Amino acid sequence: MTIKPGALRFNTDSMKLEIFRGGANYSGSASMTGIGTLAAGQWEEIQATSPEVQTGGTRMVMGGGLNPGAGADHIIYINTSSTGTSQNFGDFAAGSITHSMQAGSSRTRGIFAGGYRNNIEFITISSTGNATNFGDKINWIANTSQGYCSNSTRMLTFNGYNSNPSYAARNEIQKIEMSTLGNSQDFGDTQNSEYFLSAVASPTRAVFGSQNAGLQYVTFATQGNSSSFGSISSGVKYSAHSSAVRGVFSGNASDATCFYVTIATLGDAQDFGDLTQARHYNCASGSCTRGVIAGGTTPAYQNTMDYYQIATTGDLVDFGDLQEGRARQAALSNGHGGL
Numbered sequence: 001m002t003i004k005p006g007a008l009r010f011n012t013d014s015m016k017l018e019i020f021r022g023g024a025n026y027s028g029s030a031s032m033t034g035i036g037t038l039a040a041g042q043w044e045e046i047q048a049t050s051p052e053v054q055t056g057g058t059r060m061v062m063g064g065g066l067n068p069g070a071g072a073d074h075i076i077y078i079n080t081s082s083t084g085t086s087q088n089f090g091d092f093a094a095g096s097i098t099h100s101m102q103a104g105s106s107r108t109r110g111i112f113a114g115g116y117r118n119n120i121e122f123i124t125i126s127s128t129g130n131a132t133n134f135g136d137k138i139n140w141i142a143n144t145s146q147g148y149c150s151n152s153t154r155m156l157t158f159n160g161y162n163s164n165p166s167y168a169a170r171n172e173i174q175k176i177e178m179s180t181l182g183n184s185q186d187f188g189d190t191q192n193s194e195y196f197l198s199a200v201a202s203p204t205r206a207v208f209g210s211q212n213a214g215l216q217y218v219t220f221a222t223q224g225n226s227s228s229f230g231s232i233s234s235g236v237k238y239s240a241h242s243s244a245v246r247g248v249f250s251g252n253a254s255d256a257t258c259f260y261v262t263i264a265t266l267g268d269a270q271d272f273g274d275l276t277q278a279r280h281y282n283c284a285s286g287s288c289t290r291g292v293i294a295g296g297t298t299p300a301y302q303n304t305m306d307y308y309q310i311a312t313t314g315d316l317v318d319f320g321d322l323q324e325g326r327a328r329q330a331a332l333s334n335g336h337g338g339l
Helices: 051-055
Strands: 008-011 016-020 030-032 036-038 043-045 059-063 074-079 087-091 101-105 109-114 119-124 132-136 147-150 154-158 172-177 185-189 198-201 205-210 214-219 227-230 240-242 246-249 257-262 270-274 283-286 290-294 304-309 317-321 330-333
Touching (some): 059 101
Parallel strands (some): 101 147, 198 240
Antiparallel strands (some): 059 074, 109 119, 154 172, 172 185, 205 214, 304 317
């Protein structure tokens, strides 16, 4: 029997999965996607791992936030695969007012930017400790209440407003190259001036918007202005998370309904399910299978965390509690859909 190159078998002696490189009836070599160039004549063990193994599981890190009496310079975290209470991670280096920031991450590095200041700081997600200076954002007066998301290399922020003096909305997109310390740069413009946006991402596309602005999208690799994606029928504020396929936007203080989009397909957002408690100004992140929505206001500051399975629509379930009620946090993880 001729065994074709690329055939798989499970070796019951070594308890390993193997791939066939070729045999007596096969000459030359074959190049196979994800495997490399295979020489003829033998079986080879497949070396495999996963991002979950590489990073020790998905960790969601939340930074800053607003609550009288609670430290706005704190960073906290949870492990999204289990439920429970948030834990201390560290503090921001610059201190001061750190609510309404933006966040993005690779599998190893987390970025927190903006808020009522122009600082950009970074953390190593798998460890704990204080954040370190990364650079500055351009147009610092527009660095609050922006939408944000990232893929594995590039973080994008959308719109925002001037915190001084007029609170005028902006329509700019900024980019941060996360692997190299430095300042943010201009990426393009959105279709309208609006703030309190939410954003989700696949590795190639970012989708962002609000009820007033509608949903828009850009391609991470292609610098330029946004294009229309669809509409969303509720006033989402800040909170959204995604797998590489589906993005989920959270509800708000007057409507607990969450909505979802298929990131690769233009169209309107659809009903996903309800928060355990209607609230807005929350934050969200998680893994490619589970999203967690944390904090918010009703208008009282809340310490509630909810979770959902991204692939399955339905109402959200209690995850645990933040250490204190907090709103307008920024959130990132080492397992989001942009990776």
